[in-house]
Amino acid sequence: EPEVTQTPSHQVTQMGQEVILRCVPISNHLYFYWYRQILGQKVEFLVSFYNNEISEKSEIFDDQFSVERPDGSNFTLKIRSTKLEDSAMYFCASTGQLSGNTIYFGEGSWLTVV
């Protein structure tokens, strides 16, 4: 079964460093998302992306965050200058017309900012 893949599975970074989290959505999907889950808290929407542009973003998704689909298969989330409070599990997700409104999630990238 097709799946969303994410790398790295775990990254430790120093505060102030830039981080790029990578995702390969399911082939033929056209809608992409990033969510995050701070330890012990609910899953929160960050951003949705369609047709090479952001379609919606949350209050969390400030100027420190950016997304990109650089090559037609990868979908990346960049955090420019990480803060301690950015420590969380970041989930990439995708969906498309053939998925029947189901959003498929990757296994997540666990980011620890120290």
Added chain:
Amino acid sequence: AQSVTQLGSHVSVSEGALVLLRCNYSSSVPPYLFWYVQYPNQGLQLLLKYTSAATLVKGINGFEAEFKKSETSFHLTKPSAHMSDAAEYFCAVSDPMFSGGYNKLIFGAGTRLAVHP
């Protein structure tokens, strides 16, 4: 604005007992509703979804949920719990009328299910 409330952050049942995880939603339009499961150190896996067809939805692993518009609820049930059901369960809602295409999911806070022998 849409929202989801999951009553009970922790639920503990005996193996073989009924599982009932509660979810209530708030939405200005008939929503799409989902239950996802998260096993320890894993991603989110779809259990089942309601998208305006049958109100009783059957999912994987013997789970089912019933959409009750009058109660704005979408509770998740399983007749007989297994030890392997121990996980975190998230209810989520999305707006099918979103003009942008496929709308984001709004998640509840989650319910951690413990199953004891």
